[in-house]
Amino acid sequence: MSPNDLQYNQRRVAALADRPWKMLVGGKMVEARNGERYATSSPSTEKQLAEVPLAQKADVEAAVEAAEKAYPAWRDMPVAGRVAILRSFIEVLKEHEHDLALLDAANLGSPVTSMHGDVQLACMLLDYICNVACEVKGQTIPGNGSNWHVTRREPYGVVGRIIPFNHPLMFAASKIGAPLVMGNTVVLKVPDQAPLSPLYMAELIKDVFPPGVINVISGDGRNTGDALVRHPRVKRIALTGSVETGLLIQRSAAEVMVKHVSLELGGKNPMIVFPDADMDSAVEGAARGMNFHWSQGQSCGSTSRLFLHRDIHDEFVEKLKRRVERIVIGDPLDPATEMGCMISKSQYDKAHKYSDLGREQGAVCVTGGSRPEGAAFEMGYFIRPTIFTGVTNDMRIAQEEIFGPVLSVLKWDDEEAVISQANQVEYGLTAAVWTRDINKAFKTISRLEVGFTWINGSSSHFAGVPFGGYKNSGVDNEEGIEELYSYTQLKTVNIMIS
16 A cells, blocks of 8 residues: 555555654653543544643743744844754655645545645745745845944744644644744644644654744643733734634734734635636636635635626636536545545534525525535535526625635626626735726726735735735745744844944
8 A cells, every 4th residue: 555545645655644743842752731631533534533631821831932042043143044944844744745645635634645735835835934034134225324223033922923724734734834934932732633744743843843943832722822812922923824813813812012923814815707707717717716626625715706798698607617517525534535524513504504594695506505415415514516697795605704715706797897796895805807908907906905905816916925814814925035024123224433
């Protein structure tokens, strides 16, 4: 048997899960101080995979202390030294790619083939960070002959990083790169619903970084996450998550002290298709944009509002229906699977709730909206890709983030009106425009109130290209050099010349 075999993958996951799961604090793998643990399961089988530590305030304190102790030496290490260590980190990820992908597939429910892509994307983003680390520079500012002014970039100190469940390893690995290469130390809080791949990563890199430079803790948001956000010696907080969690973190941080809080939050993202678009490419783009294959629609960047011009609406919907009905749903550990299952019963129930709401408000479900048929799907949180037509902009399925495989199709025939409708949500993360007319494309993009856009594309991310949102979709940008700058403070030095 090989990694391309389902039985091999099932046995390997069982072997990986059967270990004393611990957290990384101060260079050592540790239990929670009170010994408390919680169970984490496989959403495809609804069976327990493992038990992991449930960190409390005392554990957060220990992690912050370890990060503080490690900070001076890490800050003073030359950038080239920090880059060399990060490159060793990349090599560890590459060496253990299949195991990390398997843990995500088992614990999250996304296909193992897609989770291989997550590990590879993390390595690509980390490599980019290493390549541009020396490009984060200060400035020389002209004086008047008797003075000289320069600026320098300095790290914050201890950074708190909180990541979501939908891409556990990819976020755990890539989101610590920028703060670390800029000289900060990090306390990473892993997602409580899918903690295994980040904790395994922590075990693998225990001896790669100096003790305390990176600390990885597991627990819930209410206790563990809140203790990290409120810690008075954690000066910089970054979250990828929901709008609701982002608002809570801003509030909690502000109750303690002034902190730099960056947020990458939710989205209800439009894809606008003009009648001159390449229909077959746009159909593929609509399916890709929903991230059915990558995360079962559990993605903040999913283009879950599809605006189709009246002239192409019916033909486009029919082609898209046939396209998504070909998606192979199955065991996330099976290399042949293209779409797995939802992370939890609550997410599964939420997707069904919105399908019911869509029908109640007059939308038409043309495909999906139910569990796949067959004995293989009697257990697990599986749901078929779902498409609603007849959606109007005031319906809840057009306004609220579902974070699941539910696509709303809206018909349009007036350019001014469709741009206005696209903007009439609280979010502003991504948007896609499909047309052969480049002037029309740029005109439309310039008026969409979002931070990240595609023309004749969808879903793709690119190293070095900043990703972030407008409105309630977030603050600050990641994945470009702007992310590195955001983990530094600006100091001005004025030199008086006698």
